[in-house]
Amino acid sequence: MAKKTYDLLFKLLLIGDSGVGKTCVLFRFSDDAFNTTFISTIGIDFKIKTVELQGKKIKLQIWDTAGQERFHTITTSYYRGAMGIMLVYDITNAKSFENISKWLRNIDEHANEDVERMLLGNKCDMEDKRVVLKAKGEQIAREHGIRFFETSAKANVNIEKAFLTLAEDILRKTPVKEPNSENVDISSGGGVTGWKSKCC
């Protein structure tokens, strides 16, 4: 009976230092737009974007966190529900790269154990101001066994690719909850346990 506009709901989370471009990355993905004005995110915000992967409509609910330390206690309470986390740094800001280990520790402490992680080196259009080599990003991603992209929200580089790849990685891990029908296209229903239950 239920008519649904999507098959699966994935919750994603963006984290990283203040000013690295998390909101811009999300804005590029959700609205295909870019704004140069820097407005610090207050606490937590979200956007919705529905994508189609392997014949399934996947609704991405993407949570955008404030990078500022003063919002830390608010933002970390949103880690738990995330199925995928994008950790963003700024290739023109060495400090934001150094803090990656801090953010990874936050994930370990607050997120689900099986959360899918991804590292993004944003602002790759600003080659003249680069201080973090691409190889450094690749290295730290390899060390932690996570995917890595250099992105530019401004020049629209790798933004969609990053989100779709993360969604694909989550989809791959998502158990098919359809009795007696393996590898059969699930036109509706199914989905990740819990998300669509009536309780909340």
Place this chain on the structure above:
Amino acid sequence: MEDLDSSPELALEKDPFQLTVEDVYDISYVIGKDLLKIGGEPKGQSGRISDLQFKIVRVLELLEALVSQCNLNMEELKLERDNLKKEFERVLNEGARGDADQVNLGPDKQVIDLTDPDRPRFTLQELREVLQERNQLKAQLLVAQEELQCYKSGIIHPTEEQFVTIENDATASSTKRTAGNNEDYTVIKRLFSFRQGKHIGYCGF
């Protein structure tokens, strides 16, 4: 220290506590002159006079030592007094200036200017609640927009009966209120559809 027309005799009239070593020298000069005069008079007494002269010289030497010591002490005390005065004024000023700051300032403490219109006023918990409510409303708006789109694009035909709960997946803290709203919504919709003679459903997410 040669005062213009001060004669050495004036030193004898001075307040003893104002006496300087120079005054003692003036006094010794005056006495010495008088003794010389006495020495020039009748003979036979010069031996006794010279004895007296030695004693007077000794007394004058004692006086010189005392006066000079006294003056030194005086200078030291004056210096100390001036220093203490300065120190006192400094502490007094600092105290007045730092009064407010020093009330409760410890590590990790902050002073809030209550006259600042932009001062912090809300707690983290209050901010958390406001953000939750904002995101919840945003989620409901998105649901409503998508639902509207469903009708517009004809995905849902008003003749189909489709009762689906609107799920609120943006927040977890609003279970009761959202459920209540959904029920109201359903009742209104039912009444509406009754009047129209049709069944109207709505799509859920």
